[in-house]
Amino acid sequence: xxxxxxxxxGWVLAALVAMALAxxxxxxxxxxxxxxxxxxxxxxxxxxxxxxxxxxxxxxAPGERILYRLDLVNQGELEARNPVALGPVPAGxxxxxxxxxxxxxxxxxxxxxxxxxxxxxxIIVVTGKDGRRQIMPAPADRYxxxxxxxxxxxxxxATASVSYQVQVR
Numbered sequence: 001x002x003x004x005x006x007x008x009x010g011w012v013l014a015a016l017v018a019m020a021l022a023x024x025x026x027x028x029x030x031x032x033x034x035x036x037x038x039x040x041x042x043x044x045x046x047x048x049x050x051x052x053x054x055x056x057x058x059x060x061a062p063g064e065r066i067l068y069r070l071d072l073v074n075q076g077e078l079e080a081r082n083p084v085a086l087g088p089v090p091a092g093x094x095x096x097x098x099x100x101x102x103x104x105x106x107x108x109x110x111x112x113x114x115x116x117x118x119x120x121x122x123i124i125v126v127t128g129k130d131g132r133r134q135i136m137p138a139p140a141d142r143y144x145x146x147x148x149x150x151x152x153x154x155x156x157x158a159t160a161s162v163s164y165q166v167q168v169r
Contacts, residue, residue, distance in 0.1 A: 037068060040069070082151065087146040093167060095143040107148070146164050
């Protein structure tokens with residue numbers, strides 16, 4: 001009897017070790033997408049327009065535009081299927097329509113509630129002068145987050161970038 005229990009414990013222990021190793025190997029070799037957000041401010045030197053990287057604590061004035069860039073890097077060993085990147089629209093700024101990067105394999109959605117819900121064309125409900133509720137497109141200055149979803153995988157070791165602009169209020 002004692003020998004039977006001992007063998008069962010050995011099999012259980014061996015099964016647990018095998019599961020732990022398999023889980024560890026799977027986790028270590030999967031996709032690992034890192035996203036970096038950087039901002040630049042538009043300057044107008046005598047020869048045209050240039051974007052200068054914002055430093056921590058940089059001051060921006062009302063009316064100035066900030067170009068945000070999201071760089072994705074898949075540092076894992078497997079492709080990342082349908083990666084997603086979120087670009088915040090900071091308080092005190094407004095999204096500039098038409099500035100979000102587009103590509104055939106990208107789906108762009110916008111949020112007006114801090115990233116809780118997304119829509120290609122967000123809507124709002126307003127009360128008209130006649131007291132009736134009306135559904136209308138949300139103005140771009142109500143956008144709080146931009147979301148890009150890739151329709152194709154991001155290969156291991158590959159990078160991708162998207163960008164958008166906001167204007168300081």
